[in-house]
Amino acid sequence: xxxxxxxxxxxxxxxxxxxxxxxxxxxxxxxxxxxxxxxxxxxxxxxxxxxxxxxxxxxxxxxxxxxxxxxxxxxxxxxxxxxxxxxxxxxxxxxxxxxxxxxxxxxxxxxxxxxxxxxxxxxxxxxxxxxxxxxxxxxxxxxxxxxxxxxxxxxxxxxxxxxxxxxxxxxx
Numbered sequence: 647x648x649x650x651x652x653x654x655x656x657x658x659x660x661x662x663x664x665x666x667x668x669x670x671x672x673x674x675x676x677x678x679x680x681x682x683x684x685x686x687x688x689x690x691x692x693x694x695x696x697x698x699x700x701x702x703x704x705x706x707x708x709x710x711x712x713x714x715x716x717x718x719x720x721x722x723x724x725x726x727x728x729x730x731x732x733x734x735x736x737x738x739x740x741x742x743x744x745x746x747x748x749x750x751x752x753x754x755x756x757x758x759x760x761x762x763x764x765x766x767x768x769x770x771x772x773x774x775x776x777x778x779x780x781x782x783x784x785x786x787x788x789x790x791x792x793x794x795x796x797x798x799x800x801x802x803x804x805x806x807x808x809x810x811x812x813x814x815x816x817x818x
Contacts, residue, residue, distance in 0.1 A: 717809030
C-alpha cells in the first residue's frame with residue numbers, strides 16, 4: 647500500500663535506502679543522509695514523500711523536493727526526484743513503478759510543471775523522462791547527459807524553460 651510517510655517510518659526508510667543503494671553499480675552515496683537534510687528544508691512537503699508498505703514492512707520509498715531551473719533572466723520552480731529506492735528482495739515487482747506513478751500524480755495535483763531526475767535512463771524513459779539537455783536544461787555538476795532527465799507535467803512548458811537546475815542546499 648502506497649501512502650504518505652510518517653515519522654515512525656524514518657528508521658525503516660533509512661535502512662531501506664542504504665540497502666537499496668548498496669546493491670547498485672554506483673554503491674551507497676549517502677542517500678539516507680540526503681533524505682534527512684531534505685526533510686529539514688523549509689520547502690519540504692511530506693505529501694511528496696511516499697512509502698510502499700507490504701504486510702507492515704516498508705519496501706519502497708520515493709521523495710520529491712523543490713528545485714529551480716534558473717538562467718540569467720528567469721527561474722522556474724519544479725521538483726527533483728531523489729531518491730527512489732526499493733528493498734533489493736522486492737525489486738522487479740512494480741514497486742518502484744507504482745511509487746513513481748503515485749509521485750507524479752501528486753506532483754500534478756500540486757501543479758508543479760516538471761520533475762528532474764538523475765537516474766538510470768532504462769528505468770525512467772518508460773515514464774516519459776528524456777535527457778534535459780534537449781531543452782537546454784543542465785545539472786549543476788558533471789554527469790553523463792543521458793542520466794540527467796526531465797519530464798514536463800504541463801504540456802509544452804519546457805519550450806519556455808532553459809538554464810541550470812538549482813537543488814536544495816541539502817544536496818550540497
